[in-house]
Amino acid sequence: MEIKPITLDVSAAFAAGTGLTSSDLEALAPQLEAARNEVCDDAILWRDGGPVPPEKQPLDAGFIDLPQRLLHEYREKREHSEVGRILATARRIAGEVDRFVVLGIGGSYMGAKALFDACCHPYHNELSRGDRGGRPRIYFEGNNIDNDAAAGLLDLFEGADPGKLDQRWAIVVISKSGGTLETAVAFRTFLAKLREQHGGDLSKIGPLVVPVTGESGRLFDLAGAIGCPDLYHIPDGVGGRFSIFTAVGLLPAAILGLDIVALLEGAAEMTRRFREEPAASNPALQYCGLGELWGRQVEAYIRVLSVWGTKLEAVGLWNDQLYAESLGKQGRGALPLTVVNTRDLHSRGQQHQEGRRDKLITNLIVDTQRRDPIAVGVSDLDQDQLNELSDKTMPQIMEAAVAGTNRAYELDGRPTCDLHLPAVNEAALGQLFQMLMLSTVTKGHLMGVNPYGQPGVEAYKQHMNAYLRGKE
Ligand code: PA5
Numbered sequence: 413m414e415i416k417p418i419t420l421d422v423s424a425a426f427a428a429g430t431g432l433t434s435s436d437l438e439a440l441a442p443q444l445e446a447a448r449n450e451v452c453d454d455a456i457l458w459r460d461g462g463p464v465p466p467e468k469q470p471l472d473a474g475f476i477d478l479p480q481r482l483l484h485e486y487r488e489k490r491e492h493s494e495v496g497r498i499l500a501t502a503r504r505i506a507g508e509v510d511r512f513v514v515l516g517i518g519g520s521y522m523g524a525k526a527l528f529d530a531c532c533h534p535y536h537n538e539l540s541r542g543d544r545g546g547r548p549r550i551y552f553e554g555n556n557i558d559n560d561a562a563a564g565l566l567d568l569f570e571g572a573d574p575g576k577l578d579q580r581w582a583i584v585v586i587s588k589s590g591g592t593l594e595t596a597v598a599f600r601t602f603l604a605k606l607r608e609q610h611g612g613d614l615s616k617i618g619p620l621v622v623p624v625t626g627e628s629g630r631l632f633d634l635a636g637a638i639g640c641p642d643l644y645h646i647p648d649g650v651g652g653r654f655s656i657f658t659a660v661g662l663l664p665a666a667i668l669g670l671d672i673v674a675l676l677e678g679a680a681e682m683t684r685r686f687r688e689e690p691a692a693s694n695p696a697l698q699y700c701g702l703g704e705l706w707g708r709q710v711e712a713y714i715r716v717l718s719v720w721g722t723k724l725e726a727v728g729l730w731n732d733q734l735y736a737e738s739l740g741k742q743g744r745g746a747l748p749l750t751v752v753n754t755r756d757l758h759s760r761g762q763q764h765q766e767g768r769r770d771k772l773i774t775n776l777i778v779d780t781q782r783r784d785p786i787a788v789g790v791s792d793l794d795q796d797q798l799n800e801l802s803d804k805t806m807p808q809i810m811e812a813a814v815a816g817t818n819r820a821y822e823l824d825g826r827p828t829c830d831l832h833l834p835a836v837n838e839a840a841l842g843q844l845f846q847m848l849m850l851s852t853v854t855k856g857h858l859m860g861v862n863p864y865g866q867p868g869v870e871a872y873k874q875h876m877n878a879y880l881r882g883k884e
Contacts, residue, residue, distance in 0.1 A: 413674065415681050416834040418843045420695040422702050424818060425772070429825020431710040432702070440701045441691035447857040448697055451476065451850065452687055458649050472864035474649030475849060478657050479679035479842070486673070494644075495672065498659055501622060501642045502666030506547050509580040509620065513565065514664050515554030515598045516586035519652025520624075522733055523661035523845070524586075525552055526726040530836050531670050534723060541578065547669045554585070554598030562598060566605055574609050574616070581606070582620040584667070586660050588646045590629025593876070599631070603638075614639055624659045651864050653734045656845050671838045678842025686850045695831075696850040702829060703746065703772065703851075704858055712770040713746040718753050719776040720814055723836060725752045727776070731848050738852050738863035745861070754813045765820060773821065773828045776844075777814055780835045781807050 426434045455476035457464060464471045486495040505512060514524055528550055533539060537549040553565055572579040583602055587595045603621065610616040618639040625631040627645055635643050644659030646652075655661065657679055662672045682696070691697045706712055715735070717728045728750025739745035751760055753775075764771060785805035788798050801809075814830075821828050833840040856863030878884035 413677055413839070415678055415839050415843070417681075417685075418695065418834065418840055418847065419832045420698050420829065421832070422698055422829040424822055425702055425827040425829050427822040427825060427827070430827040431769075431825075432705050432827055436705050436709060437698070437701050438692070440704060441697075443858065444691045444694075444697040444701050444704075444854070447700075447854045448686065448691075448694070450857050451853050454853075468862070470651070470862070470865040472649055472651035472654055473853075474647055475651075475654035475657065476683060478647075478650060479676040479683060479846065482657065483673070483676050483680055494659070495662070495676070497642075498644070498662050498666050498672065501644075502663060504619075504642075505582050505584075505622065505667050506669070508577075509548050509582040510541060510578045511549045511551065511569075511581040512584055512664075512667060513551045513553055513581065513602060514584050514586065515595050515602065516552075516624075516660070517555045517592055517594045518733060518737070519655055520586040520588060520592070520595065520660055521552055521555050522653075522726070522730040523656030524664035526730040526845075527656075527661060527665045527670060527675075527841065528668060529726040530723050530841060531665075531838065532668055536668075545669050548582075548667065550664065550668060553602065554595040557594055557597065562601060566601070569602075569605055569609075572609055580620075582622070584622045584624065584664055585631065586624040587629075587631050588626050588652055588655065588660075590625045590631030590633075593873070596630065599634075622663065624663060653730075653737055654849055654864075656730075657842075665838075674838035675842040678839040678844075679846035680842075682843040682846035682850065686847075696847045696854065699774070699829075699831070699847065700851040700854045700858070702827075703855060706772040706827070707746060710769070712772065714771040715746050715748045716764065716771050716773045717748065717750050717776060718756075718773050719750060720753050720810060721778050721836070722752060722755070724776055724778070725750065727841070727844070728752070730845075734848060734852055737866045737869070739856055739859065739861055741861050741868065744859060753817070754810070757813075757817065761817075764826070765824065769826070771826070773826065775814060775818070775828060775830045776833065777830055778833050778836050782836065 425432050454471060454473040458471055458473040459477065482495050485493040490496050491500060514521055536544060551565055553562055569581055572581060574580055583606065585599045606617050606620060619641055621638055621640050622642050623631055623635040623640055624644040624646060644663060646655050646658050646660060650658055657676060666672050685694060686696045703715060717731055719725060719728045732748045732750055735748040785807050787803065787805045788801045790799055790802045818828050833844065853863045875884060
Protein backbone atom coordinates (compact mmCIF):
# COMPACT_ATOMS: atom_id res chain seq x y z
CA MET A 413 0.00 0.00 0.00
CA GLU A 414 1.28 3.47 -0.86
CA ILE A 415 1.56 5.58 2.28
CA LYS A 416 1.31 9.34 1.95
CA PRO A 417 3.90 10.68 4.40
CA ILE A 418 3.09 13.02 7.22
CA THR A 419 5.41 16.04 7.07
CA LEU A 420 6.93 18.38 9.60
CA ASP A 421 7.90 21.95 8.70
CA VAL A 422 10.01 23.53 11.45
CA SER A 423 11.04 26.68 9.55
CA ALA A 424 8.69 29.07 11.38
CA ALA A 425 10.32 28.16 14.68
CA PHE A 426 13.35 30.16 13.57
CA ALA A 427 11.59 33.47 12.97
CA ALA A 428 13.36 36.53 14.34
CA GLY A 429 12.90 36.87 18.07
CA THR A 430 12.16 33.24 18.88
CA GLY A 431 15.67 32.63 20.24
CA LEU A 432 16.01 29.55 18.00
CA THR A 433 17.98 29.24 14.77
CA SER A 434 18.09 26.59 12.09
CA SER A 435 21.84 26.22 12.58
CA ASP A 436 21.26 25.34 16.24
CA LEU A 437 19.03 22.50 15.10
CA GLU A 438 21.57 21.42 12.49
CA ALA A 439 24.30 21.43 15.14
CA LEU A 440 22.16 19.15 17.29
CA ALA A 441 21.96 16.49 14.54
CA PRO A 442 24.85 14.31 15.83
CA GLN A 443 23.31 14.17 19.32
CA LEU A 444 19.87 13.41 17.90
CA GLU A 445 21.24 10.63 15.73
CA ALA A 446 23.25 9.19 18.62
CA ALA A 447 20.12 9.19 20.82
CA ARG A 448 18.16 7.57 17.96
CA ASN A 449 20.80 4.85 17.71
CA GLU A 450 20.51 4.19 21.45
CA VAL A 451 16.73 3.87 21.09
CA CYS A 452 17.23 1.38 18.25
CA ASP A 453 19.82 -0.54 20.29
CA ASP A 454 17.29 -0.73 23.12
CA ALA A 455 14.80 -2.30 20.71
CA ILE A 456 17.38 -4.96 19.82
CA LEU A 457 18.28 -5.52 23.47
CA TRP A 458 14.60 -6.00 24.27
CA ARG A 459 14.05 -8.31 21.28
CA ASP A 460 17.03 -10.46 22.20
CA GLY A 461 15.85 -10.81 25.78
CA GLY A 462 18.49 -8.74 27.56
CA PRO A 463 20.15 -8.84 30.00
CA VAL A 464 18.88 -5.32 30.72
CA PRO A 465 21.34 -3.32 32.83
CA PRO A 466 19.82 -1.86 36.04
CA GLU A 467 20.04 1.75 34.80
CA LYS A 468 17.86 0.88 31.79
CA GLN A 469 15.06 -0.73 33.80
CA PRO A 470 12.22 -0.75 33.09
CA LEU A 471 12.90 -1.11 29.36
CA ASP A 472 9.58 -1.04 27.48
CA ALA A 473 11.18 -0.82 24.04
CA GLY A 474 8.88 -3.51 22.63
CA PHE A 475 6.67 -0.94 20.89
CA ILE A 476 9.38 0.11 18.43
CA ASP A 477 9.28 -2.93 16.13
CA LEU A 478 5.80 -4.06 17.13
CA PRO A 479 4.00 -2.80 13.97
CA GLN A 480 6.45 -4.61 11.66
CA ARG A 481 6.29 -7.78 13.75
CA LEU A 482 2.49 -7.83 13.75
CA LEU A 483 2.28 -7.19 10.01
CA HIS A 484 4.85 -9.85 9.24
CA GLU A 485 3.03 -12.41 11.38
CA TYR A 486 -0.29 -11.45 9.79
CA ARG A 487 1.09 -11.98 6.29
CA GLU A 488 2.58 -15.35 7.26
CA LYS A 489 -0.21 -16.77 9.42
CA ARG A 490 -3.32 -14.78 8.51
CA GLU A 491 -6.20 -15.85 10.79
CA HIS A 492 -3.80 -17.56 13.20
CA SER A 493 -1.85 -14.34 13.79
CA GLU A 494 -2.58 -11.77 16.52
CA VAL A 495 -4.03 -9.34 13.95
CA GLY A 496 -6.09 -12.15 12.39
CA ARG A 497 -7.50 -13.09 15.79
CA ILE A 498 -8.27 -9.46 16.62
CA LEU A 499 -10.12 -9.08 13.31
CA ALA A 500 -12.12 -12.26 13.99
CA THR A 501 -13.11 -11.17 17.50
CA ALA A 502 -14.00 -7.73 16.19
CA ARG A 503 -16.27 -9.21 13.51
CA ARG A 504 -17.93 -11.46 16.06
CA ILE A 505 -18.55 -8.68 18.59
CA ALA A 506 -19.77 -6.27 15.90
CA GLY A 507 -22.19 -8.92 14.66
CA GLU A 508 -23.50 -9.90 18.09
CA VAL A 509 -24.04 -6.57 19.87
CA ASP A 510 -25.08 -3.02 19.12
CA ARG A 511 -23.12 -1.33 21.93
CA PHE A 512 -19.83 -1.93 23.66
CA VAL A 513 -18.07 -0.30 26.60
CA VAL A 514 -14.33 0.07 26.74
CA LEU A 515 -13.21 -0.04 30.38
CA GLY A 516 -9.68 1.24 30.96
CA ILE A 517 -7.68 4.23 32.15
CA GLY A 518 -4.59 6.13 30.93
CA GLY A 519 -2.73 4.20 28.26
CA SER A 520 -5.40 1.53 28.46
CA TYR A 521 -8.07 3.64 26.76
CA MET A 522 -6.68 6.92 25.41
CA GLY A 523 -5.42 5.44 22.14
CA ALA A 524 -8.77 3.80 21.39
CA LYS A 525 -10.57 7.06 22.16
CA ALA A 526 -8.18 9.00 19.93
CA LEU A 527 -8.75 6.58 17.04
CA PHE A 528 -12.51 6.62 17.50
CA ASP A 529 -12.79 10.40 17.63
CA ALA A 530 -10.44 10.92 14.70
CA CYS A 531 -11.73 8.26 12.31
CA CYS A 532 -15.40 7.64 13.02
CA HIS A 533 -18.39 9.80 12.21
CA PRO A 534 -18.50 12.59 14.82
CA TYR A 535 -22.02 11.45 15.79
CA HIS A 536 -21.35 7.72 15.41
CA ASN A 537 -23.40 6.75 18.45
CA GLU A 538 -26.42 8.72 17.22
CA LEU A 539 -26.53 6.99 13.82
CA SER A 540 -28.68 4.00 12.92
CA ARG A 541 -26.91 0.62 12.82
CA GLY A 542 -27.06 0.74 9.02
CA ASP A 543 -25.44 4.16 8.91
CA ARG A 544 -22.78 2.88 11.30
CA GLY A 545 -21.94 0.17 8.76
CA GLY A 546 -23.24 -2.49 11.16
CA ARG A 547 -20.72 -1.43 13.78
CA PRO A 548 -21.71 -1.03 17.44
CA ARG A 549 -21.95 2.19 19.40
CA ILE A 550 -19.00 2.76 21.75
CA TYR A 551 -18.74 4.11 25.30
CA PHE A 552 -15.77 4.64 27.61
CA GLU A 553 -15.80 4.04 31.38
CA GLY A 554 -13.43 2.86 34.07
CA ASN A 555 -11.30 5.94 33.37
CA ASN A 556 -12.45 7.67 36.55
CA ILE A 557 -14.31 7.12 39.77
CA ASP A 558 -17.25 9.32 38.89
CA ASN A 559 -20.38 7.88 40.42
CA ASP A 560 -22.87 9.82 38.33
CA ALA A 561 -21.02 9.26 35.06
CA ALA A 562 -20.98 5.49 35.65
CA ALA A 563 -24.62 5.51 36.79
CA GLY A 564 -25.56 7.45 33.68
CA LEU A 565 -24.05 4.82 31.43
CA LEU A 566 -25.66 2.02 33.41
CA ASP A 567 -28.98 3.81 32.81
CA LEU A 568 -28.48 3.30 29.08
CA PHE A 569 -28.15 -0.46 29.61
CA GLU A 570 -31.03 -0.69 32.09
CA GLY A 571 -33.58 -3.27 31.05
CA ALA A 572 -31.64 -4.28 27.92
CA ASP A 573 -33.13 -7.42 26.39
CA PRO A 574 -30.28 -9.78 25.46
CA GLY A 575 -32.55 -11.39 22.91
CA LYS A 576 -32.61 -8.22 20.80
CA LEU A 577 -29.56 -7.25 18.78
CA ASP A 578 -30.22 -3.53 19.13
CA GLN A 579 -30.14 -3.90 22.94
CA ARG A 580 -27.29 -6.36 23.33
CA TRP A 581 -24.02 -4.99 24.67
CA ALA A 582 -20.51 -6.18 25.40
CA ILE A 583 -17.50 -5.18 27.48
CA VAL A 584 -13.88 -4.77 26.39
CA VAL A 585 -11.94 -4.44 29.64
CA ILE A 586 -8.33 -3.30 29.38
CA SER A 587 -5.73 -3.25 32.12
CA LYS A 588 -2.15 -4.34 31.71
CA SER A 589 -1.53 -4.77 35.43
CA GLY A 590 -5.04 -6.11 35.91
CA GLY A 591 -5.19 -4.38 39.27
CA THR A 592 -5.99 -0.73 38.53
CA LEU A 593 -8.74 0.20 40.94
CA GLU A 594 -10.75 2.55 38.71
CA THR A 595 -11.02 -0.05 35.95
CA ALA A 596 -11.56 -2.96 38.35
CA VAL A 597 -14.44 -1.21 40.12
CA ALA A 598 -16.09 -0.33 36.80
CA PHE A 599 -15.63 -3.89 35.54
CA ARG A 600 -17.24 -5.38 38.61
CA THR A 601 -20.18 -2.98 38.26
CA PHE A 602 -20.78 -3.46 34.54
CA LEU A 603 -20.19 -7.20 34.74
CA ALA A 604 -22.84 -7.44 37.46
CA LYS A 605 -25.32 -5.65 35.17
CA LEU A 606 -24.51 -7.95 32.26
CA ARG A 607 -24.79 -11.01 34.48
CA GLU A 608 -28.16 -9.94 35.82
CA GLN A 609 -29.50 -9.48 32.28
CA HIS A 610 -28.31 -12.93 31.22
CA GLY A 611 -29.85 -14.67 34.22
CA GLY A 612 -26.43 -15.14 35.81
CA ASP A 613 -25.40 -17.62 33.10
CA LEU A 614 -21.63 -17.26 32.75
CA SER A 615 -21.58 -19.27 29.54
CA LYS A 616 -23.62 -16.52 27.90
CA ILE A 617 -21.60 -13.68 29.39
CA GLY A 618 -18.12 -15.04 28.62
CA PRO A 619 -18.32 -14.33 24.88
CA LEU A 620 -19.52 -10.79 25.61
CA VAL A 621 -16.51 -9.89 27.71
CA VAL A 622 -13.15 -9.44 26.02
CA PRO A 623 -10.29 -8.80 28.45
CA VAL A 624 -7.00 -7.27 27.30
CA THR A 625 -4.40 -7.69 30.01
CA GLY A 626 -0.96 -8.96 31.02
CA GLU A 627 -0.04 -12.63 31.19
CA SER A 628 -1.05 -12.90 34.83
CA GLY A 629 -2.84 -10.79 37.42
CA ARG A 630 -6.31 -10.23 38.84
CA LEU A 631 -8.03 -9.44 35.56
CA PHE A 632 -6.35 -12.44 33.94
CA ASP A 633 -7.67 -14.66 36.76
CA LEU A 634 -11.13 -13.13 36.54
CA ALA A 635 -11.21 -13.74 32.78
CA GLY A 636 -10.47 -17.41 33.48
CA ALA A 637 -13.23 -17.62 36.08
CA ILE A 638 -15.77 -16.02 33.73
CA GLY A 639 -14.65 -18.26 30.86
CA CYS A 640 -13.97 -15.56 28.28
CA PRO A 641 -13.19 -17.35 24.99
CA ASP A 642 -11.25 -14.40 23.61
CA LEU A 643 -8.49 -12.94 25.74
CA TYR A 644 -5.70 -10.67 24.51
CA HIS A 645 -2.32 -10.11 26.07
CA ILE A 646 -0.40 -6.88 26.26
CA PRO A 647 3.13 -8.13 25.70
CA ASP A 648 5.78 -7.64 28.36
CA GLY A 649 7.97 -4.77 27.31
CA VAL A 650 5.13 -2.69 25.86
CA GLY A 651 4.07 -0.09 28.44
CA GLY A 652 0.53 1.28 28.75
CA ARG A 653 1.03 4.56 26.89
CA PHE A 654 3.05 2.73 24.21
CA SER A 655 0.39 0.04 23.69
CA ILE A 656 -1.85 1.61 21.04
CA PHE A 657 -0.62 -0.94 18.46
CA THR A 658 -1.48 -3.93 20.66
CA ALA A 659 -5.03 -5.20 21.20
CA VAL A 660 -5.41 -2.20 23.56
CA GLY A 661 -5.91 0.10 20.57
CA LEU A 662 -6.38 -2.39 17.75
CA LEU A 663 -9.33 -4.33 19.15
CA PRO A 664 -11.68 -1.39 19.80
CA ALA A 665 -10.59 0.12 16.47
CA ALA A 666 -11.32 -3.13 14.61
CA ILE A 667 -14.72 -3.48 16.29
CA LEU A 668 -15.49 0.00 14.93
CA GLY A 669 -14.46 -1.15 11.46
CA LEU A 670 -11.23 0.85 11.22
CA ASP A 671 -8.48 -0.44 8.96
CA ILE A 672 -5.98 -1.67 11.53
CA VAL A 673 -3.63 -3.04 8.88
CA ALA A 674 -3.28 0.45 7.37
CA LEU A 675 -2.73 1.82 10.88
CA LEU A 676 0.12 -0.65 11.43
CA GLU A 677 1.56 0.01 7.98
CA GLY A 678 1.70 3.74 8.75
CA ALA A 679 3.43 3.03 12.06
CA ALA A 680 5.90 0.58 10.50
CA GLU A 681 6.81 3.15 7.86
CA MET A 682 7.52 5.73 10.56
CA THR A 683 9.81 3.29 12.37
CA ARG A 684 11.64 2.69 9.10
CA ARG A 685 12.14 6.41 8.58
CA PHE A 686 13.22 6.86 12.19
CA ARG A 687 15.89 4.19 11.75
CA GLU A 688 17.13 5.14 8.30
CA GLU A 689 16.79 8.88 7.72
CA PRO A 690 19.30 11.52 8.81
CA ALA A 691 18.17 14.03 11.42
CA ALA A 692 17.53 16.70 8.77
CA SER A 693 14.66 14.78 7.17
CA ASN A 694 13.59 12.57 10.07
CA PRO A 695 10.31 13.92 11.52
CA ALA A 696 10.66 12.22 14.92
CA LEU A 697 14.18 13.60 15.33
CA GLN A 698 13.31 17.08 14.07
CA TYR A 699 10.37 17.27 16.45
CA CYS A 700 12.46 16.01 19.34
CA GLY A 701 15.31 18.37 18.47
CA LEU A 702 13.10 21.44 18.37
CA GLY A 703 11.74 20.64 21.83
CA GLU A 704 15.27 20.07 23.10
CA LEU A 705 16.41 23.45 21.77
CA TRP A 706 13.39 25.17 23.29
CA GLY A 707 14.43 23.86 26.69
CA ARG A 708 18.16 24.43 26.26
CA GLN A 709 18.38 27.77 24.48
CA VAL A 710 15.36 29.52 25.87
CA GLU A 711 14.84 27.57 29.08
CA ALA A 712 11.14 27.38 28.33
CA TYR A 713 9.08 24.34 29.07
CA ILE A 714 5.57 24.48 27.67
CA ARG A 715 4.78 22.46 24.55
CA VAL A 716 1.48 23.28 22.95
CA LEU A 717 0.03 20.81 20.48
CA SER A 718 -2.40 22.96 18.60
CA VAL A 719 -4.76 20.65 16.74
CA TRP A 720 -6.72 22.28 13.95
CA GLY A 721 -9.88 20.23 14.06
CA THR A 722 -12.21 18.99 16.77
CA LYS A 723 -11.73 15.34 15.90
CA LEU A 724 -8.05 15.50 16.85
CA GLU A 725 -8.55 16.61 20.45
CA ALA A 726 -8.25 13.08 21.85
CA VAL A 727 -5.08 12.56 19.78
CA GLY A 728 -3.69 15.59 21.61
CA LEU A 729 -4.74 14.23 25.00
CA TRP A 730 -3.13 10.89 24.16
CA ASN A 731 0.07 12.81 23.38
CA ASP A 732 -0.18 14.81 26.62
CA GLN A 733 -0.27 11.56 28.57
CA LEU A 734 2.57 10.04 26.57
CA TYR A 735 4.83 13.03 27.08
CA ALA A 736 3.92 13.84 30.68
CA GLU A 737 4.14 10.29 32.03
CA SER A 738 7.30 9.50 30.10
CA LEU A 739 9.37 12.61 30.75
CA GLY A 740 7.91 14.27 33.84
CA LYS A 741 10.48 12.75 36.18
CA GLN A 742 13.41 13.74 38.42
CA GLY A 743 12.07 17.29 38.75
CA ARG A 744 12.21 17.71 34.98
CA GLY A 745 10.12 17.48 31.84
CA ALA A 746 8.18 20.09 29.89
CA LEU A 747 4.44 20.58 30.26
CA PRO A 748 2.50 19.28 27.25
CA LEU A 749 -0.78 21.02 26.49
CA THR A 750 -3.38 20.31 23.83
CA VAL A 751 -5.44 23.12 22.36
CA VAL A 752 -8.14 22.75 19.73
CA ASN A 753 -8.29 25.53 17.18
CA THR A 754 -9.92 27.68 16.18
CA ARG A 755 -12.03 26.91 19.28
CA ASP A 756 -9.31 27.71 21.81
CA LEU A 757 -8.12 30.85 20.05
CA HIS A 758 -11.13 32.27 21.86
CA SER A 759 -10.00 30.97 25.24
CA ARG A 760 -6.20 30.68 25.20
CA GLY A 761 -5.24 32.69 22.11
CA GLN A 762 -4.64 35.89 24.04
CA GLN A 763 -2.09 34.24 26.31
CA HIS A 764 -0.34 32.44 23.48
CA GLN A 765 0.01 35.69 21.57
CA GLU A 766 1.05 38.02 24.37
CA GLY A 767 1.70 35.97 27.50
CA ARG A 768 5.00 34.61 28.83
CA ARG A 769 7.45 33.45 26.19
CA ASP A 770 7.47 29.89 27.42
CA LYS A 771 5.48 28.10 24.70
CA LEU A 772 6.60 26.18 21.65
CA ILE A 773 3.56 25.62 19.45
CA THR A 774 3.19 22.65 17.12
CA ASN A 775 0.27 22.95 14.73
CA LEU A 776 -1.30 19.65 13.77
CA ILE A 777 -2.89 20.43 10.41
CA VAL A 778 -5.13 18.25 8.26
CA ASP A 779 -4.53 18.82 4.54
CA THR A 780 -7.68 17.23 3.12
CA GLN A 781 -11.12 16.78 4.60
CA ARG A 782 -13.14 13.61 4.25
CA ARG A 783 -16.44 15.31 3.48
CA ASP A 784 -17.43 17.71 0.69
CA PRO A 785 -16.50 21.29 1.60
CA ILE A 786 -19.32 23.39 3.07
CA ALA A 787 -19.50 26.80 1.37
CA VAL A 788 -20.67 29.96 3.12
CA GLY A 789 -23.24 30.56 0.36
CA VAL A 790 -25.36 33.59 -0.61
CA SER A 791 -28.26 34.69 1.57
CA ASP A 792 -30.94 37.37 1.22
CA LEU A 793 -30.34 37.96 4.94
CA ASP A 794 -26.92 39.56 4.59
CA GLN A 795 -26.95 41.46 7.86
CA ASP A 796 -23.95 39.30 8.87
CA GLN A 797 -22.18 40.59 5.73
CA LEU A 798 -21.05 37.15 4.72
CA ASN A 799 -22.19 37.42 1.09
CA GLU A 800 -18.77 38.79 0.17
CA LEU A 801 -17.34 35.47 1.42
CA SER A 802 -20.08 33.40 -0.18
CA ASP A 803 -17.69 31.33 -2.32
CA LYS A 804 -15.40 30.51 0.61
CA THR A 805 -15.58 27.05 2.14
CA MET A 806 -14.93 25.89 5.69
CA PRO A 807 -11.58 24.30 4.76
CA GLN A 808 -10.52 27.59 3.14
CA ILE A 809 -11.54 29.55 6.23
CA MET A 810 -9.62 27.10 8.41
CA GLU A 811 -6.58 27.47 6.17
CA ALA A 812 -6.78 31.25 6.54
CA ALA A 813 -7.07 30.85 10.32
CA VAL A 814 -3.92 28.69 10.46
CA ALA A 815 -1.98 31.07 8.20
CA GLY A 816 -3.26 34.17 10.04
CA THR A 817 -2.43 32.76 13.47
CA ASN A 818 1.03 31.63 12.38
CA ARG A 819 1.73 35.04 10.86
CA ALA A 820 0.66 36.82 14.04
CA TYR A 821 2.96 34.58 16.12
CA GLU A 822 5.82 35.02 13.68
CA LEU A 823 5.57 38.81 13.81
CA ASP A 824 5.84 38.59 17.59
CA GLY A 825 8.74 36.11 17.58
CA ARG A 826 6.65 33.22 18.93
CA PRO A 827 7.95 29.87 17.64
CA THR A 828 5.67 27.48 15.77
CA CYS A 829 6.08 24.42 13.60
CA ASP A 830 3.58 22.65 11.34
CA LEU A 831 2.91 18.94 11.39
CA HIS A 832 0.79 18.04 8.37
CA LEU A 833 -1.46 15.01 8.08
CA PRO A 834 -2.34 14.39 4.41
CA ALA A 835 -5.75 13.29 5.72
CA VAL A 836 -7.20 11.94 8.93
CA ASN A 837 -7.04 8.26 8.15
CA GLU A 838 -5.50 5.15 9.63
CA ALA A 839 -2.23 5.29 7.65
CA ALA A 840 -1.58 8.90 8.64
CA LEU A 841 -2.50 8.32 12.29
CA GLY A 842 -0.30 5.23 12.43
CA GLN A 843 2.65 7.40 11.36
CA LEU A 844 1.72 10.15 13.79
CA PHE A 845 1.34 7.97 16.90
CA GLN A 846 4.58 6.15 16.19
CA MET A 847 6.41 9.40 15.46
CA LEU A 848 5.30 10.89 18.77
CA MET A 849 6.28 7.75 20.72
CA LEU A 850 9.69 7.55 19.04
CA SER A 851 10.31 11.25 19.52
CA THR A 852 9.37 11.03 23.20
CA VAL A 853 11.73 8.15 23.99
CA THR A 854 14.53 9.84 22.02
CA LYS A 855 13.96 12.95 24.12
CA GLY A 856 14.27 10.79 27.24
CA HIS A 857 17.69 9.62 26.04
CA LEU A 858 18.80 13.22 25.42
CA MET A 859 17.61 14.26 28.88
CA GLY A 860 19.06 11.24 30.66
CA VAL A 861 15.56 10.29 31.86
CA ASN A 862 14.15 6.78 31.49
CA PRO A 863 10.95 7.38 29.47
CA TYR A 864 9.46 4.04 30.47
CA GLY A 865 7.57 3.32 33.69
CA GLN A 866 5.70 5.83 35.84
CA PRO A 867 7.05 5.38 39.37
CA GLY A 868 5.43 8.61 40.58
CA VAL A 869 1.90 7.38 39.87
CA GLU A 870 2.35 4.59 42.43
CA ALA A 871 2.34 7.05 45.34
CA TYR A 872 -1.30 8.12 44.90
CA LYS A 873 -2.35 4.50 44.44
CA GLN A 874 -0.68 3.43 47.67
CA HIS A 875 -2.22 6.24 49.71
CA MET A 876 -5.66 5.74 48.16
CA ASN A 877 -5.56 2.03 48.95
CA ALA A 878 -4.34 2.71 52.46
CA TYR A 879 -7.23 5.14 53.09
CA LEU A 880 -9.76 2.69 51.67
CA ARG A 881 -8.48 -0.18 53.77
CA GLY A 882 -8.25 1.95 56.93
CA LYS A 883 -4.47 1.75 57.08
CA GLU A 884 -3.73 5.48 56.87
O1 PA5 B 1 1.13 4.48 30.52
C1 PA5 B 1 0.85 3.78 31.46
O2 PA5 B 1 1.48 2.76 31.73
C2 PA5 B 1 -0.34 4.12 32.34
O3 PA5 B 1 -0.99 5.25 31.89
C3 PA5 B 1 -1.30 2.96 32.36
O4 PA5 B 1 -1.77 2.71 31.05
C4 PA5 B 1 -2.49 3.23 33.29
O5 PA5 B 1 -2.03 3.54 34.57
C5 PA5 B 1 -3.41 2.01 33.35
O6 PA5 B 1 -2.71 0.89 33.84
P1 PA5 B 1 -3.28 -0.56 33.65
O7 PA5 B 1 -3.35 -0.86 32.20
O8 PA5 B 1 -2.30 -1.43 34.37
O9 PA5 B 1 -4.64 -0.60 34.27
